[in-house]
Amino acid sequence: MSTPVIKANNLTKIYKLFAEEIYAVNNIDLEIRCGEFVSLMGPSGSGKTTLLDLMGCLDSVSCGRLEVLGNEVSCARENDLVKYRRGIISFIFQEFLLIPSLTALENVELSLHFSRMTKERKHSLEIMERVGLGHRINHLPKQLSGGERQRVAIARALAVSPQLLLADEPTGNLDTKSAQEIFSIFKKLNEEDGLTIIVATHNPKLGLQASRTIFLQDGKIISKEKSSLFLEMI
Amino acid sequence: MKSIAIAFKNLQRKKIRSFLTVGGVGVAVAVLVSLMGFDEGYQRGLRSDIDKMGFQVLITAKGCPYEAATLMLKGGGGLRYMDQEVYSKIINDPRVAAITPQLVHTVYDPDKNNGQGGLALYMGIHRSFLDLKPWIKFKSGNWFSQDDAEEVIMGYEAAEFEQRSIGDKIFIPGIEKILTVAGIFERTGTQDDGLIFLPLVTAQNIFGLPDQLTGIGIKLKEISQIAGFEEDLYDEPGIQVISMAEVRGTIFNLISSAKVMTNSIAIIAIFVAVIGVVNTILMSVFERTKEIGVMKAIGASRFDIFRIIWIETTLICVWGGIMGNLFAIIAARLVEHMLRGILPYAPSGHLVVITGGLLLSSFMGAIIMGLVAGIYPALRASSMRPIEAIRRGE
Ligand SMILES: Nc1ncnc2c1ncn2[C@@H]1O[C@H](COP(=O)(O)OP(=O)(O)OP(=O)(O)O)[C@@H](O)[C@H]1O
Ligand SMILES: [Mg+2]
Numbered sequence: 134m135s136t137p138v139i140k141a142n143n144l145t146k147i148y149k150l151f152a153e154e155i156y157a158v159n160n161i162d163l164e165i166r167c168g169e170f171v172s173l174m175g176p177s178g179s180g181k182t183t184l185l186d187l188m189g190c191l192d193s194v195s196c197g198r199l200e201v202l203g204n205e206v207s208c209a210r211e212n213d214l215v216k217y218r219r220g221i222i223s224f225i226f227q228e229f230l231l232i233p234s235l236t237a238l239e240n241v242e243l244s245l246h247f248s249r250m251t252k253e254r255k256h257s258l259e260i261m262e263r264v265g266l267g268h269r270i271n272h273l274p275k276q277l278s279g280g281e282r283q284r285v286a287i288a289r290a291l292a293v294s295p296q297l298l299l300a301d302e303p304t305g306n307l308d309t310k311s312a313q314e315i316f317s318i319f320k321k322l323n324e325e326d327g328l329t330i331i332v333a334t335h336n337p338k339l340g341l342q343a344s345r346t347i348f349l350q351d352g353k354i355i356s357k358e359k360s361s362l363f364l365e366m367i
Numbered sequence: 368m369k370s371i372a373i374a375f376k377n378l379q380r381k382k383i384r385s386f387l388t389v390g391g392v393g394v395a396v397a398v399l400v401s402l403m404g405f406d407e408g409y410q411r412g413l414r415s416d417i418d419k420m421g422f423q424v425l426i427t428a429k430g431c432p433y434e435a436a437t438l439m440l441k442g443g444g445g446l447r448y449m450d451q452e453v454y455s456k457i458i459n460d461p462r463v464a465a466i467t468p469q470l471v472h473t474v475y476d477p478d479k480n481n482g483q484g485g486l487a488l489y490m491g492i493h494r495s496f497l498d499l500k501p502w503i504k505f506k507s508g509n510w511f512s513q514d515d516a517e518e519v520i521m522g523y524e525a526a527e528f529e530q531r532s533i534g535d536k537i538f539i540p541g542i543e544k545i546l547t548v549a550g551i552f553e554r555t556g557t558q559d560d561g562l563i564f565l566p567l568v569t570a571q572n573i574f575g576l577p578d579q580l581t582g583i584g585i586k587l588k589e590i591s592q593i594a595g596f597e598e599d600l601y602d603e604p605g606i607q608v609i610s611m612a613e614v615r616g617t618i619f620n621l622i623s624s625a626k627v628m629t630n631s632i633a634i635i636a637i638f639v640a641v642i643g644v645v646n647t648i649l650m651s652v653f654e655r656t657k658e659i660g661v662m663k664a665i666g667a668s669r670f671d672i673f674r675i676i677w678i679e680t681t682l683i684c685v686w687g688g689i690m691g692n693l694f695a696i697i698a699a700r701l702v703e704h705m706l707r708g709i710l711p712y713a714p715s716g717h718l719v720v721i722t723g724g725l726l727l728s729s730f731m732g733a734i735i736m737g738l739v740a741g742i743y744p745a746l747r748a749s750s751m752r753p754i755e756a757i758r759r760g761e
Contacts, residue, residue, distance in 0.1 A: 182758075191664055192754040211752065212669070218753075219666035230661045230757065234376040243373070247666035289665065 136203040138297050138329045139165040139188050143197035144207075146183050146352075157183040159352035160197070165331065167296075170323040172340035173333040175349035181333035182301050184349065188331065189224050189299045190217040202296065219248040223290030225300035229282040231274040237261065237285045238270035241292050248293045260288045264318065280311030287318060298322070300332040304339060316342055370671070374678040377651065385683065388647040392687020392733060393694055395640035399633045400695035400729045401702050404721040406626070408703075412714030413618060417611045419557045421499035422467075422584035424593065425609045426453065426600070446471060448579040449606050456603075457583065462596055465586040467495040470567060472574045472581075476540050489539070490562050491570025499584055503559070508533040508550030515568040518549035524560040526551045537563070544573050556715055618712055625710075640687070641740050648680050648744040659748050660756025673749040680741030681734060688733025692726050 146158040158180045165171055173181045186192040187199060191214075194207040201217055218224075223244075231240045241257040250256070261270050264284040274282055283303055290298055300319070304312030316339050322328045323344075334340045348355045378385045428447035454468045470491035479485035494510065497503060506526075511518045519537055521529075526548075531537070535548045546565070554560055571577050587593060597608045652659070659672055703718040 186754050186758075189664070191757070215663075215666065215668050218664060224664050226661075226757070230657065232658055232661065234380050235373070243662070244665040246369075247662065247668075247671055293666070 135167055137164045137166050137200075138169075138202060139163065139331075140200040140203075141188075141197065142199075144184075144187065144194065144199055145196040146180075146187060146192070147195040156352045158187065161352070161354055163347070163354065165329065167329055168323070168327045169329055170319065170344045171331045172343035172346045173331060173349060174335070174337065174340045174346055175355075177335075179349040180352040181349055183352075185224075185299050185301050185331065185333055188297075189222050190214040191224070220250070220293040221295060222297045222299060223293060223295035225283070225286050225290050225298070225303045227302040227305040229274070229279070229286045229306075231282060231285055231289070233274050236271050236273055237266060237277065237281075237288075240274070240285055241289045244289045245292050250293060257288070257292055260292045261285075263291070264288045278311075279307050280314060283307060283311070283315055284318070287315070291322070296329065298328055298330045300330070302333055302335065304334065304336065312336065312339060370674050371678055371682075374675050374682060377655070377675075377679055378682060381651065384647060384651075388643055388683050389686045389690060391640045391643040392684050392736070393690035395633070395636040396688050396691025396729055396733055397694040397698065398636045399732075400692060400721060400725060401698065401719060402626075402629050402633050403725055403729070404695065404699060404719040405629075405702070405706060407722065407725065408716070408718045408720035409622070409714065411720055412716040412718060413615055415716060416557060416714045417615055419500075419502075419555065420584065420611070421501075422465075422586050423590060423611050424585040424587065424596065425611070425614075426457070426583040426585065426606050427581065427609060429605055429607050446473065446581060448576060448581060451578040451580050453603060453606055454580060454583055457585070457600070460596075462587050462589070462592045463585055464588040465495060465498040467499050467584050468493050468567060468580045469496075469582045469584065470570045470574070470576060470580050472570065472576070474539055474541055478540070487540075488562050489565055489570065489574075491565050491567040491574075493567045496564075499586055500555075500559075503555060504553040506551045506553045508548065511549055511566045511569075514566055515572070516549070516566055517544070517546050517569060518566065519546045520550040520552060520564040521548060522552055522560040522562045522564070523554040525563050539573070542573055558715075621712065622710060637736070641736060644680060644683055644737070644740040645744060647683070648676060648741065649747065651679075652676060652744050652748045655748075656751065656756045659751055660753045660758075663751070663753035664757060669749040672751075673745045676745035676748045677738070677741040680744065681737035684733045684737025684740065685730075688730045691733070692729060695729075696721055696726075 141161055141163040144158055144161045144163070145156065148155040148157055161184065173184065175181055183192070187194055188201070190201065190206055190209075197207065198205065199207045202221065206214065206217065231237075232243060235243060238254075238257055238261060241260055242253040245253040245256060258267070258270065261267055264287055266281060266284055266288065269277060269281060269285075272281075274285070277285065283306075286303075298319075304315050307315065319330050319332065320342060323330050330343075332340075332343065340346055426449075428449040430447045451468065454466075457463065458466055472489045472491070473486040474489060475484065476487040477484045479487060494514075497510075506523065508520070511520070521531055526532075531548050531551070533548055533551070537546045537548060538544075539546065546569075552559065565573075571579060587596060593610055593612075597610065600606065600608050662672060699717075699719040699721055706718050707713045
């Protein structure tokens with residue numbers, strides 16, 4: 134049996150706000166295997182973003198244990214976390230977060246540059262073609278539509294050939310059609326390339342296209358029965 | 368995609384802001400280069416002026432050494448008189464290589480300065496004058512026909528200004544004497560160019576100063592003998608010995624207080640420029656908090672971020688350095704003109720001399736300034752935690 138991409142035990146993230154302690158992620162046990170396409174769903178404030186940040190090695194773990202590809206990262210320091218962000222885990226954000234001063238192609242090249250990969254230009258062009266933006270490479274982010282921007286962000290994430298793709302509400306700022314396009318890309322990546330994907334979304338129609346859906350509430354994973362109740366509510 | 372390209376594009380984003388910051392650095396560098404160029408130019412000018420006087424020691428009647436120093440450089444020897452007897456005493460000193468007596472006299476000339484009136488300088492000289500200034504050539508004519516001839520030799524500019532040629536008659540106002548132009552000197556680039564020379568004896572006679580001198584210029588065989596030579600003349604009443612090295616020092620003292628002022632201005636300008644650069648870069652770092660977070664999220668290390676910000680700062684200072692140098696070169700003549708107006712004594716030649724070495728070192732200085740100014744903003748940027756930068760960097 135291969136090592137899980139993500140393995141969490143009692144994973145907890147506590148935010149301290151003045152005297153109050155907020156358990157944004159509360160004692161979560163979770164295992165995600167290679168090649169899975171998982172969607173994270175749950176009401177606003179349930180901890181989806183926080184959980185993704187932890188799995189993406191962007192934030193520090195408060196308690197519990199987190200393994201990425203079999204490596205313990207819960208105690209790692211900022212400098213050690215960098216190597217996971219280089220070519221192992223890629224992140225996609227709701228607000229796209231492209232660098233505004235760089236063109237679409239340069240944005241893609243940038244992640245290759247930081248990940249110390251060679252053949253930046255050639256590889257970036259290929260990826261841009263793959264997300265259907267071969268004709269938009271010299272556009273600045275502000276000259277692209279929201280859907281196009283998100284596809285650039287996907288190209289940027291894919292360029293480094295990651296083993297895990299994390300997306301936090303990637304379609305939150307998009308219309309239904311563009312949102313479905315983005316999800317279709319995810320599905321294709323998962324089915325054809327076997328890429329492991331975890332995506333947080335509010336949209337049940339999109340979320341249920343994943344091979345597995347995890348429901349969160351108040352920082353905890355809730356059971357199947359409860360989640361079907363929750364699904365009926367929306 | 369290189370860090371330098373990213374840094375360059377960042378600076379391009381806020382063009383006006385970047386340009387103003389570059390301008391601040393440019394002004395500071397220009398001020399510094401001008402001041403150092405002035406320092407260099409002044410020293411060179413003064414040294415060449417003093418070298419061109421041809422003597423290392425000047426003996427004058429006792430008086431204010433500052434006044435004497437300035438008057439002397441302006442062509443006189445301090446208008447106090449001493450007995451010619453002193454001259455006959457020193458002339459046989461074995462340490463003396465060349466010696467020449469001088470008598471300077473000023474005459475009010477109502478026609479001078481386009482009819483406004485002004486002082487005309489006359490100098491009585493001896494044939495030995497040419498021993499001390501072997502570079503002086505005659506443009507036309509010759510030395511005085513006799514030691515008491517009623518003749519003059521004119522400096523290049525004096526002759527040019529009055530449109531004189533050999534054989535012309537010269538009238539010295541107030542003296543009621545008419546003298547003949549016997550020779551005209553070539554241009555020397557010194558104060559000699561503006562003078563009218565007479566035979567020493569003639570000058571003593573017509574100005575009513577028999578056996579009087581205003582100065583004795585002396586060149587020693589060995590410059591190292593100067594201290595002993597000065598000491599020996601110490602007891603001689605009514606005279607003072609001025610070494611040219613001292614004069615140079617004295618003049619430097621005169622302008623040193625002005626230099627303290629200008630140097631502080633330069634330091635302030637640099638300080639302000641550095642603060643400006645730090646401020647600009649910090650501001651742009653904070654504005655880009657989110658971007659920096661994203662860069663970290665896609666794999667940038669602390670050092671990657673540090674380097675980008677550091678390069679940005681250095682680029683600003685490099686441009687500022689180039690701009691400042693260009694500005695200093697272009698403005699050099701203007702600065703020179705302004706300085707001439709305020710200095711107690713300005714030597715001939717260029718007052719602001721900007722050498723290649725100066726340009727190079729100021730450019731290096733600007734780079735170092737950028738590297739130093741960039742450290743803090745770059746550290747701030749590189750130590751941002753990615754998640755905080757992304758989620759809370761609104
Ligand atoms: N920096 C912070 N400081 C304090 N509390 C925080 C911080 N970030 C998040 N929280 C809290 O943690 C909880 C989980 O937040 P999180 O952003 O993970 O929710 P989410 O499921 O992503 O919500 P949404 O669907 O609205 O994006 C929330 O109650 C939120 O208020
Ligand atoms: Mg969220």
